[in-house]
Structures are given as C-alpha cells and as structure tokens.
Amino acid sequence: MNCFYHPEVPAIGICKHCQKGLCTECAVDLKHGIACKHHQAEVNELYDIHFMHKQSARNMSRVYKQSAVAMSFMGIAGVIGGLVIGRAGLILVAIGIGCIFLAIAFSVYANRMKKGKTNAA
Ligand SMILES: [Zn+2]
Ligand SMILES: [Zn+2]
Structure with a gap:
C-alpha cells in the first residue's frame, strides 16, 4: 500500500481515524498510534475516550x-445472628452462607475482569 497523499511513496502506517495509508512525511506519531495531519485531534480524542473507559x-x-x-x-x-438466635435462625444462617458464596463469585468475577484488561493491554 502507498501513501494516500503521495501515491508514489510506500505507506508506513494507517491513520487510525480515516484508515488511509500514510508515508513518513504524512504520518504523525501520537505514541499510541499513527494519524494523518488532518486527524491528529480526532485520534487523540479517541485515545482519551479509550483511556477513560479503561x-x-x-x-x-x-x-x-x-x-x-x-x-x-x-x-x-x-x-452469627442465626447461631445466636438458635434453630429459628437457620434461615439467617442459610442467607448468610448464600451471601458468602455470592461474595466469592463477585470477587472471582472482579479478578477475571482485571486479568482480561491486562491481557488486552
Ligand atoms: Zn486521517
Ligand atoms: Zn505521504
């Protein structure tokens, strides 16, 4: 692929905004990607949104x-409440155990989310 603005010059990258091929002269390195001179602001904005999302x-x-x-x-x-109250508190014990299981499931989910993020980055 050649540069969109200089069809005789081979492209070194693609603008993240307009997907056009760019040569060294046309490409602007934004550290997090390459943009053409017209789309620096757009690509920077896109990166900001992406970063905020992260x-x-x-x-x-x-x-x-x-x-x-x-x-x-x-x-x-x-x-504890269920044990203190006695047999009538068995329901409380059941709810308590259910809550602990839910808590474990939540923390596993949170860890998985974090891991997925580091893999993506
Ligand atoms: Zn562009
Ligand atoms: Zn060019």
Missing part, C-alpha cells in the same frame, strides 16, 4: 470488590 473498568472492578467485602460481612453477620 479507568472506569478499573473502578468497576473496585466496586465489585467492595460489594464482595460488604456481602461477606453480611453473610458472616447472618451466620
């Missing part, structure tokens, strides 16, 4: 972890 995904996994911790506390409280 950050919010990280925040999400933190939220999942926090709710997992909250649920395990609820679960433990339910188990």
Whole structure:
C-alpha cells in the first residue's frame, strides 16, 4: 500500500481515524498510534475516550470488590445472628452462607475482569 497523499511513496502506517495509508512525511506519531495531519485531534480524542473507559473498568472492578467485602460481612453477620438466635435462625444462617458464596463469585468475577484488561493491554 502507498501513501494516500503521495501515491508514489510506500505507506508506513494507517491513520487510525480515516484508515488511509500514510508515508513518513504524512504520518504523525501520537505514541499510541499513527494519524494523518488532518486527524491528529480526532485520534487523540479517541485515545482519551479509550483511556477513560479503561479507568472506569478499573473502578468497576473496585466496586465489585467492595460489594464482595460488604456481602461477606453480611453473610458472616447472618451466620452469627442465626447461631445466636438458635434453630429459628437457620434461615439467617442459610442467607448468610448464600451471601458468602455470592461474595466469592463477585470477587472471582472482579479478578477475571482485571486479568482480561491486562491481557488486552
Ligand atoms: Zn486521517
Ligand atoms: Zn505521504
């Protein structure tokens, strides 16, 4: 493929915005990709959005972890409460154990999300 603006010059990359071939003269290296001179701003903006999205995904996994911790506390409280109340509290014990399992599932999910992100990067 040759440069879109210089058809006789071989392209060294493609603009991330318009997908046109670019030679060394036309390409602008934005560290995170190559853009033509017309689309530097667009590609930078795209990168910003992508970066923000990454950050919010990280925040999400933190939220999942926090709710997992909250649920395990609820679960433990339910188990202890159930044991203190006695046989009538068996339902509380069951809810408590259910909460602990849910908490484990949540933290596993949060870890998996984090791992997926590092693999992608
Ligand atoms: Zn472009
Ligand atoms: Zn060119």
